Amino acid sequence: MRMRAQPGLTFDDVLLVPRHSSIASRSDVSTRTTLVPELELAIPILSANMDTVTEARMAIAMARVGGLGVIHRFMTVERQAAEVARVKRAEGYVVEQPVTIRPQATVAEARQLMAEAEVGGLMVVDEAHRLLGVLTRRDVLLAEAGDSVREVMTPSDKLVSVAPGVDLGEARRLLHAHRLEKLPLVDDEGRLCGLITAQDIVKLERYPNATKDAKGRLRVGAAVGARRSDMERAAACLEAGADLLVVDIAHGHSENCMAMVRRLKERFPDTPVMAGNVATPEGVRDLAQAGADAVKVGVGAGSICITRVVTGFGVPQLMAILDCAEAARSLAVPLIADGGIRNSGDLVKALAAGASAVMIGGLLAGTDEAPGATVIREGRKVKIVRGMASLTANVDRRLIERGAELEPEDWQQVVPEGVEAVVPYRGAVADLMHQLVGGLRSGMSYAGAESLEMLWERAEFLRITPAGMRESGPHDVTPLG
Numbered sequence: 001m002r003m004r005a006q007p008g009l010t011f012d013d014v015l016l017v018p019r020h021s022s023i024a025s026r027s028d029v030s031t032r033t034t035l036v037p038e039l040e041l042a043i044p045i046l047s048a049n050m051d052t053v054t055e056a057r058m059a060i061a062m063a064r065v066g067g068l069g070v071i072h073r074f075m076t077v078e079r080q081a082a083e084v085a086r087v088k089r090a091e092g093y094v095v096e097q098p099v100t101i102r103p104q105a106t107v108a109e110a111r112q113l114m115a116e117a118e119v120g121g122l123m124v125v126d127e128a129h130r131l132l133g134v135l136t137r138r139d140v141l142l143a144e145a146g147d148s149v150r151e152v153m154t155p156s157d158k159l160v161s162v163a164p165g166v167d168l169g170e171a172r173r174l175l176h177a178h179r180l181e182k183l184p185l186v187d188d189e190g191r192l193c194g195l196i197t198a199q200d201i202v203k204l205e206r207y208p209n210a211t212k213d214a215k216g217r218l219r220v221g222a223a224v225g226a227r228r229s230d231m232e233r234a235a236a237c238l239e240a241g242a243d244l245l246v247v248d249i250a251h252g253h254s255e256n257c258m259a260m261v262r263r264l265k266e267r268f269p270d271t272p273v274m275a276g277n278v279a280t281p282e283g284v285r286d287l288a289q290a291g292a293d294a295v296k297v298g299v300g301a302g303s304i305c306i307t308r309v310v311t312g313f314g315v316p317q318l319m320a321i322l323d324c325a326e327a328a329r330s331l332a333v334p335l336i337a338d339g340g341i342r343n344s345g346d347l348v349k350a351l352a353a354g355a356s357a358v359m360i361g362g363l364l365a366g367t368d369e370a371p372g373a374t375v376i377r378e379g380r381k382v383k384i385v386r387g388m389a390s391l392t393a394n395v396d397r398r399l400i401e402r403g404a405e406l407e408p409e410d411w412q413q414v415v416p417e418g419v420e421a422v423v424p425y426r427g428a429v430a431d432l433m434h435q436l437v438g439g440l441r442s443g444m445s446y447a448g449a450e451s452l453e454m455l456w457e458r459a460e461f462l463r464i465t466p467a468g469m470r471e472s473g474p475h476d477v478t479p480l481g
């Protein structure tokens, strides 16, 4: 047994000391970060791979503002891959595989397909994938359910289409000149090769900081576990277009996790892999040596975690980041601080301590884009959040894995390391991100740091006492609301 001399500090135990600053405006700082080689983010924030936080809707919102969502893995492989595909389809300069329908299908079938695929138009093709026409929501609005698609579509001889490879400017000009919403891409043989929509061009201009791949599609991460069967999950998510795999297990400094990282890097050498969670420099080193391109740090810090209560293990989050940052820097692997972020002050402290980005769960669980409905509790709007090791998440996972309900006696076998809870409703992700990033920019100007690298260099932490802590919040007044 040994006892460390230093106390384990976390966010509320410290403040950052203001430094001389020549930054005139908060807009002069850059919050850009490199998450893994070749994946840069305009804002250093990831949404957590939890089933009450990140599915496609959250990932789309996060990527649009310049962050990244990691789709959780507590669902079937097929569903997770479909969530990834939804993000990749949400935007892009060219929709590579537009949703298609046959001319003999009925209007009722077309309506159902539009609803399922969440698209406003279908490309009508024959068996050889030749474009026969386009069917939009307007075409089916008042049509009879039994009418055939062929009867109500706009046939291809009345359509404007272009060859694949058209540049963005020309596509924009054609869409505007003909007041079109959809511009199909068709090869010499008349085969459908893609689609450019006016909506997508508008979105390109509306979200200038969006996290995008080379084809203009939003980027997205996918979580996998460390079992051998998770290789198939990884393969399906990559096939659907995932840009990053996140091996996410509670104790990341384990042979299981390292073996999984090795297997992934062997089979998919070009795919970036983030792995965790660890809380020590040795953990960072071992995962980096196994091939991880980024390492996630945080054990027991999450808002819904009870790992420390149940097992006695964990490291207060600020200490874990500070401890791991040097190892991460010397190995050139970005460190992602996961868990415990409650406000923009915590975000600034986590980054200043050496993180390249943070992962957020509970704070985002209250937004519109998080899965689940809003409910009223004691007169206030709230949303549900749960730890992925909570009792109900364990039960649901076994249901997904075994395809059968658990017997009541099996419930008692579960030893949860997370809880179910409610969080206040927080509105749109974009508004919450605006507040968090605004606080970060302001924090960077207090440090005189124009970039995150400068923030690491210039940060000076100061331990505070409970009296200092009390002084930091509103005091001797009665806050409204």
Ligand code: XMP
Residues within 6 Å of the ligand: 048, 049, 050, 277, 298, 299, 300, 301, 302, 303, 304, 305, 306, 307, 308, 338, 339, 340, 341, 359, 360, 361, 362, 363, 386, 387, 388, 389, 390, 417, 418, 419
């Ligand atoms: P926040 O504080 O942002 O933390 O809600 C999110 C992170 O918490 C971790 N997580 C868990 N940890 N038991 C745990 O000990 C759990 O059931 C659990 N579920 C999530 C995870 O790292 C997440 O990103």
